[in-house]
Amino acid sequence: MDKNIPEIYAxxxxxxxxxxxxxFNSICCEELTLVEYMALKKVYxxxxxxxxxxxxxxxVTKSGISKIIDRLENKSQVSREYSSTDGRVCCVxxxxxGKAEIHKISKRFSDYLYEILGDLGEESLQNIKDxxxxxxxxxxxxxxIKPD
Amino acid sequence: MDKNIPEIYAxxxxxxxxxxxxxFNSICCEELTLVEYMALKKVYxxxxxxxxxxxxxxxVTKSGISKIIDRLENKSQVSREYSSTDGRVCCVxxxxxGKAEIHKISKRFSDYLYEILGDLGEESLQNIKDxxxxxxxxxxxxxxIKPD
DNA sequence: TCTTATAGTTGACAACGGAAACTAAATATG
DNA sequence: CATATTTAGTTTCCGTTGTCAACTATAAGA
Numbered sequence: 001m002d003k004n005i006p007e008i009y010a011x012x013x014x015x016x017x018x019x020x021x022x023x024f025n026s027i028c029c030e031e032l033t034l035v036e037y038m039a040l041k042k043v044y045x046x047x048x049x050x051x052x053x054x055x056x057x058x059x060v061t062k063s064g065i066s067k068i069i070d071r072l073e074n075k076s077q078v079s080r081e082y083s084s085t086d087g088r089v090c091c092v093x094x095x096x097x098g099k100a101e102i103h104k105i106s107k108r109f110s111d112y113l114y115e116i117l118g119d120l121g122e123e124s125l126q127n128i129k130d131x132x133x134x135x136x137x138x139x140x141x142x143x144x145i146k147p148d
Numbered sequence: 149m150d151k152n153i154p155e156i157y158a159x160x161x162x163x164x165x166x167x168x169x170x171x172f173n174s175i176c177c178e179e180l181t182l183v184e185y186m187a188l189k190k191v192y193x194x195x196x197x198x199x200x201x202x203x204x205x206x207x208v209t210k211s212g213i214s215k216i217i218d219r220l221e222n223k224s225q226v227s228r229e230y231s232s233t234d235g236r237v238c239c240v241x242x243x244x245x246g247k248a249e250i251h252k253i254s255k256r257f258s259d260y261l262y263e264i265l266g267d268l269g270e271e272s273l274q275n276i277k278d279x280x281x282x283x284x285x286x287x288x289x290x291x292x293i294k295p296d
Numbered sequence: 297t298c299t300t301a302t303a304g305t306t307g308a309c310a311a312c313g314g315a316a317a318c319t320a321a322a323t324a325t326g
Numbered sequence: 327c328a329t330a331t332t333t334a335g336t337t338t339c340c341g342t343t344g345t346c347a348a349c350t351a352t353a354a355g356a
């Protein structure tokens with residue numbers, strides 16, 4: 001195995017800490033937890049996504065995702081709309097408030113990154129973005145790490 | 149602001165999900181939660197680190213980190229050693245089992261990454277590593293995102 | 297029609313981390 | 327030296343969270 005791979009792993013793990021719960025909790029995002037934000041983002045990015053699909057996408061059980069959507073709905077960030085073609089299925093859509101929240105949080109973090117990376121040239125930024133995009137696509141295709 | 153920055157943020161956030169609790173929980177890591185693993189890794193990487201420093205480093209309150217170390221100690225992954233020069237201070241050191249666990253988890257994730265990235269050439273891997281290292285150093289220097 | 301599968305919700309439960317109160321040791325001040 | 331203050335860490339209480347299992351309801355299959 002290329003010796004770079006364990007180092008890439010270690011860096012990813014450490015970086016993830018900053019963008020995971022620990023970095024996220026203490027922030028401007030007011031009333032959203034990380035998992036709520038991730039769910040909201042997924043709802044925002046995907047038309048008519050079902051609760052079932054949301055759970056799979058976030059690697060949360062169906063009862064877990066149901067409660068996450070409960071909380072988002074109580075906070076008026078999303079609303080449930082039952083499918084007219086399949087009475088079992090519940091689609092989730094973002095409210096206007098939810099859409100605004102997404103933009104706000106994204107901007108907050110982008111500002112933070114800008115303070116950090118603003119000095120780099122566009123070429124470096126492009127390079128970083130390409131590396132991350134490559135990683136993400138590969139990992140998304142592979143799916144979550146599964147138990148042995 | 150460079151248009152790449154919001155995209156870098158979005159990619160980092162999504163990647164972090166895979167290396168955060170959601171990706172981590174369902175895995176080979178048996179008896180460790182993510183925050184326990186992060187604490188163990190920090191203990192492993194830092195000689196004679198104190199509980200106080202651990203909490204700061206992981207952005208956890210002192211009561212929180214105290215309990216995390218409790219759990220790691222109950223699992224025989226670390227041990228507390230009170231400082232001889234300052235009776236208040238409690239240094240944490242990894243046990244042999246703890247060291248082995250670090251290697252095991254790191255290998256598990258590296259194997260996963262290898263399945264994903266193994267086809268890339270060394271140059272690409274080096275490039276990804278450099279990008280991540282640059283990001284991580286910058287973010288570490290900046291520290292956790294603070295409330296407004 | 298009757299059975300089975302699927303989507304989602306609910307209740308009980310345990311894990312987790314924060315706030316505040318607490319102990320104990322070190323340092324500062326007079 | 328004596329007392330006050332600061333610092334390190336622990337413990338208790340508590341609210342939040344997500345899972346499991348049981349449940350309802352709708353759809354699909356035999």
